[in-house]
Structure formats: structure tokens, C-alpha cells
Amino acid sequence: MFSGLGAIALNTFRETVRDRILYAFVLFAFLFTLAGIILGSLSIGQNERILQDMGLAVISMIGGIIAIFLGTNLVYKEIDRRTIYLILTKPIARWQFVLGKYLGLSFCIFVVTGLMGIFLVGLLAVFGAEVKALVLVAQAIGLIYLELLFVIAVATFFSTFATPLMSVLFTLAIWLIGHMSQALLELSKLSQANTSDAACIPSCTKLGQVMYWIVPDLAKLTQVRYELISLRPVDCEILFYLITYILAYIIFLLLLSTLVTEQREFS
Amino acid sequence: MTNYVIETSDLIKDHTSPFLRKKFRALDRVTIRVPEGQTYGLLGLNGAGKTTFLKLLLGLLKVTDGQVSVFGHEPGSPKALARIGFLPESPYFYSHLTAQEFLDLVGKLFGMNGKTRKAKSLELLAMVSMAEHAKRPLRKYSKGMLQRLGLAQSLMNDPDILFWDEPTSGLDPIGRRDVRQIILKLKSQGKTIFFNSHLLPDVNEVCDHVGILHRGRLIGEKAITDSAGTGRYQDLEKYFLETIAQADQSRSANS
Ligand SMILES: Nc1ncnc2c1ncn2[C@@H]1O[C@H](COP(=O)(O)OP(=O)(O)O)[C@@H](O)[C@H]1O
Numbered sequence: 349m350f351s352g353l354g355a356i357a358l359n360t361f362r363e364t365v366r367d368r369i370l371y372a373f374v375l376f377a378f379l380f381t382l383a384g385i386i387l388g389s390l391s392i393g394q395n396e397r398i399l400q401d402m403g404l405a406v407i408s409m410i411g412g413i414i415a416i417f418l419g420t421n422l423v424y425k426e427i428d429r430r431t432i433y434l435i436l437t438k439p440i441a442r443w444q445f446v447l448g449k450y451l452g453l454s455f456c457i458f459v460v461t462g463l464m465g466i467f468l469v470g471l472l473a474v475f476g477a478e479v480k481a482l483v484l485v486a487q488a489i490g491l492i493y494l495e496l497l498f499v500i501a502v503a504t505f506f507s508t509f510a511t512p513l514m515s516v517l518f519t520l521a522i523w524l525i526g527h528m529s530q531a532l533l534e535l536s537k538l539s540q541a542n543t544s545d546a547a548c549i550p551s552c553t554k555l556g557q558v559m560y561w562i563v564p565d566l567a568k569l570t571q572v573r574y575e576l577i578s579l580r581p582v583d584c585e586i587l588f589y590l591i592t593y594i595l596a597y598i599i600f601l602l603l604l605s606t607l608v609t610e611q612r613e614f615s
Numbered sequence: 616m617t618n619y620v621i622e623t624s625d626l627i628k629d630h631t632s633p634f635l636r637k638k639f640r641a642l643d644r645v646t647i648r649v650p651e652g653q654t655y656g657l658l659g660l661n662g663a664g665k666t667t668f669l670k671l672l673l674g675l676l677k678v679t680d681g682q683v684s685v686f687g688h689e690p691g692s693p694k695a696l697a698r699i700g701f702l703p704e705s706p707y708f709y710s711h712l713t714a715q716e717f718l719d720l721v722g723k724l725f726g727m728n729g730k731t732r733k734a735k736s737l738e739l740l741a742m743v744s745m746a747e748h749a750k751r752p753l754r755k756y757s758k759g760m761l762q763r764l765g766l767a768q769s770l771m772n773d774p775d776i777l778f779w780d781e782p783t784s785g786l787d788p789i790g791r792r793d794v795r796q797i798i799l800k801l802k803s804q805g806k807t808i809f810f811n812s813h814l815l816p817d818v819n820e821v822c823d824h825v826g827i828l829h830r831g832r833l834i835g836e837k838a839i840t841d842s843a844g845t846g847r848y849q850d851l852e853k854y855f856l857e858t859i860a861q862a863d864q865s866r867s868a869n870s
């Protein structure tokens with residue numbers, strides 16, 4: 349049972365690391381970080397902080413681009429290039445196929461964020477950051493990866509039925525809503541308060557609430573990350589909560605993807 | 616009692632296009648039974664519904680109506696798939712893998728262990744005359760080479776039944792002769808072979824039984840029992856063309 353799952357994951361990982369586009373992105377990241385160093389050395393005293401903020405921003409940006417770009421193609425490409433005929437006609441369950449694809453890409457992005465992270469932490473160490481600060485930065489990188497895992501799951505889900513372009517738009521929309529869900533809820537409360545307004549308000553309220561409940565509150569991740577990069581330690585419990593919270597969403601999305609893959613035809 | 620490997624009865628498949636909301640009946644009440652050990656050739660012009668039929672047997676498409684089972688299992692169930700060797704029409708592969716890596720992947724999907732996978736892939740690559748290309752990336756393969764690899768991968772699990780969609784398409788004369796020889800060898804091992812083709816000579820030489828699919832309907836079935844194998848081609852071609860002409864005639868008479 350796990351040999352099939354592992355085979356699909358390994359094949360997906362191989363496919364991504366044998367793709368030159370990945371190296372273009374990583375090179376881009378290193379160039380950006382280098383620019384950060386130069387900028388940092390121009391300003392006085394603040395090198396470390398600039399480097400750290402810039403480095404984390406680059407990691408989350410490059411990671412996000414790779415996650416969306418490869419994730420939205422994940423299942424779609426197998427269907428489009430008809431390689432799926434040779435896979436789904438082997439004795440594996442559809443959930444193994446979906447999970448295998450997801451794990452393969454997640455591992456690839458783990459390696460990429462990991463390498464960029466090690467590079468950043470190493471640089472900060474060279475610039476004389478304390479070990480305590482380095483641990484917090486590493487935790488922040490971990491949270492970035494957690495968020496990327498969610499983004500990959502969203503992209504994977506859309507890639508089971510939509511074209512990559514549509515999937516990119518949908519995934520970006522969900523990501524954005526996730527970061528603004530608190531604001532959405534507040535907005536809906538606000539509009540509830542003065543119902544005397546326009547007719548569209550009730551439906552807006554509903555939509556806001558629905559979105560709040562469906563999409564995870566990614567702003568929480570950002571808040572905790574902000575604490576960490578301001579070098580204020582965060583409770584283990586909070587981190588644990590965040591991990592379970594996001595993992596639950598990922599499992600839900602993968603279940604949905606399996607359902608779609610089981611229902612759809614491959615013609 | 617005969618043991619049927621493939622059984623369909625009144626199988627119907629409608630292709631529905633989501634945008635046009637139009638239905639197209641690709642298969643219309645098709646009943647086919649293939650007993651164990653038989654080599655069955657499903658003949659038909661382009662667009663007759665042959666590929667659709669195979670995809671239903673594999674669970675890649677969903678049945679609209681009627682019954683279908685493979686080894687008594689539901690199509691697409693892992694139990695059935697474990698015993699099937701499938702070659703799609705002009706097979707497509709991962710361009711990032713080599714032939715050997717791909718066969719290894721297939722072996723893993725069948726749950727084979729590392730040693731067996733290695734031995735089997737080398738054996739099969741030699742069988743389809745691809746041993747010297749085993750370590751080349753598949754994106755550099757020609758169409759005929761991909762077809763040969765497709766045949767090899769369909770035999771990885773030592774299947775009990777072969778589902779081959781146009782196995783000789785894209786092959787040169789030597790390749791086609793090789794395929795015929797492989798089929799005869801598999802036949803002698805007692806395997807059931809089911810393949811689609813519109814190339815009558817290939818079918819004629821190896822099949823025990825043929826069915827003719829035309830506009831989604833099975834319009835004729837015939838056993839080819841002549842063991843001498845002489846003069847069969849003329850007969851098959853005549854049979855094929857006449858059956859289709861008759862079907863078209865009664866169709867236009869009815870409308
Ligand atoms: N996904 C699909 N949607 C709509 N029509 C289809 C689809 N797949 C096949 N068809 C139609 O069904 C008919 C049978 O196709 P196919 O089974 O591929 O024929 P064959 O393999 O005999 O050449 C053709 O007319 C084809 O256009």
C-alpha cells in the first residue's frame with residue numbers, strides 16, 4: 349500500500365527537481381538575499397534586522413511562487429499529458445495518487461525552503477546574531493513552510509479539475525481571503541450593525557461570514573511570525589495549535605481532491 | 616462452465632460535453648464475453664468506440680448503463696487492475712524519466728520488490744529490443760520507441776489479461792512482427808489478450824475471435840478457428856467490409 353504512495357511521491361519529487369525552472373527561482377532568491385546584504389551594509393547598525401526581514405520575505409515569496417506554480421499543475425499536467433492513464437490503471441487507490449503527488453511536491457518545497465532557510469540563518473550567524481535569535485528565525489521559517497503546505501493543498505485541489513490559469517487565480521484568491529478573514533468578519537459585523545443601508549448588505553454579510561468559516565485565518569500565522577521576528581518567543585502551545593489548525597485544513601482539501609479524482613472521468 | 620474474463624452486457628456509454636449539453640452515444644448496448652485464454656480482436660473504423668470500450672473496462676470512464684466486469688470485479692478496482700496489463704493508444708510517458716526508471720515506477724505501483732523489478736525491467740526491455748536505450752531520458756524517444764516501452768510496461772506485472780489499444784500503431788515492419796511474436800508467446804502461456812485494431816492483417820494472424828464495432832454498436836462477431844492460417848486475411852477483410860456495408864445499409868433504410 350505504501351510502496352505505491354511512495355513511488356508516486358518520489359516520482360513527483362524527481363519531476364520537480366529535474367525541472368530547470370526550480371533552479372531559476374532559487375537563484376533568484378539568492379540574488380535577492382545578496383541585495384539585502386548590500387542594502388544592509390549601506391545602512392548603519394541595522395544590518396542584521398534588514399537582512400533577516402528581507403531574507404524571510406524572499407523565502408516566503410519564492411516558496412509561494414513555486415508552490416502556486418507547481419501546485420496548480422500538479423494533477424492537471426498528468427491529465428493534460430495523459431501520463432495519468434498509465435498510473436490510474438495500476439492497482440493503487442485514487443487517494444494514494446493524490447496524497448503521493450501532494451507529498452512529493454511538499455517535500456520538494458521543504459528542500460527549497462530548507463536550503464534558503466539554512467542560508468539565511470548562516471548569514472545571520474556570520475553577522476553576529478545570537479543563538480536565541482537564530483532559533484526564533486528558524487521557527488519563523490517553519491511557519492512560512494506551514495503556510496506553504498496549505499497553499500500547495502489549495503493548488504492541488506484546484507488542479508484536479510481546473511486549468512492552471514484558473515487554479516492560480518482561485519488559489520491566490522483563497523490565500524488573500526485567508527489573510528483578510530478577520531477583516532471580512534469585522535466588515536460583516538459592521539454591515540449588520542446598520543442594516544438600514546442598501547439591499548446588498550445582507551448577502552455581503554452572509555458571504556463574509558461564510559468565507560470566514562471556510563477559509564483558515566492565515567493572519568494568525570502572520571501575527572505569530574511577527575512576534576518571532578521581533579525576537580519575542582512564542583508559546584509552544586500556540587505553535588502546536590497553529591500546526592493542527594492548518595493540518596486539519598490540508599487533510600480536508602486532500603479529501604476533497606480525492607473525491608473529485610474518484611468522480612471524474614479521464615477521456 | 617466457461618470462465619469469462621471480460622463480461623459486458625448491454626453496455627452503454629454517453630459522452631456528455633458540459634458546454635454543449637449534448638449527448639453523444641459512443642457505445643450502444645454492447646455485449647461482449649471473452650473466455651479465459653482467448654485472443655480477442657476488436658475491430659472498427661476510427662471513432663467506432665474501441666478506445667471508449669477499453670476505458671470503461673479500466674474504470675477511466677464511468678458506465679452510463681449496462682453491466683461490465685473484469686475477473687468478476689468492478690472495472691477500475693485494484694483487484695482487477697492488479698491482473699491487467701494496459702497499453703493505451705499512443706502511450707504518453709514522463710519525459711523526465713529514463714525507460715528503466717519508468718519500468719521501476721510501474722513495478723512499484725504493482726507492489727513488486729526491488730530485485731524483481733530490476734530483473735523484470737531488464738528482461739522486458741530486451742524483449743522489445745530497447746535494452747541499449749534503457750538509460751536514455753524518454754523525451755528523446757521516437758514514437759516507435761515509446762510504443763515498445765508501452766508494450767514492455769504492460770507486461771511488468773506478468774498480467775493474466777492484456778488490454779492493448781492499437782498495439783502495432785507507430786511501429787515499423789520489424790516492430791509489428793515483434794508484436795505478433797509476443798502475442799503468440801503470451802497466447803502459448805495461456806494469457807487472455809484483448810486488443811483494438813483497425814489493421815486487419817495483424818488481427819488476422821493472431822486472433823481466435825474478432826468483434827466488429829461500428830458507430831458504437833457491435834455489428835458482428837466471428838471465431839477464426841482455421842489453424843493453418845492460410846488465406847485468412849482475404850476472408851477477414853471481406854467479412855469486415857461486408858458487415859459494415861450491411862450495417863450502414865440497414866441504418867439508412869431505417870431512417
Ligand atoms: N471525451 C469525449 N467526449 C466526447 N466525445 C468523445 C469523447 N471521447 C470519445 N468521443 C467520441 O466517441 C467516439 C468513439 O471514440 P473512440 O472510442 O476513441 O473511437 P476509436 O478508438 O474506435 O477510434 C468518437 O466519435 C469520439 O469522437
Ligand SMILES: [Mg+2]
Nearest residue numbers: 665666704780
Ligand atoms: Mg482508439
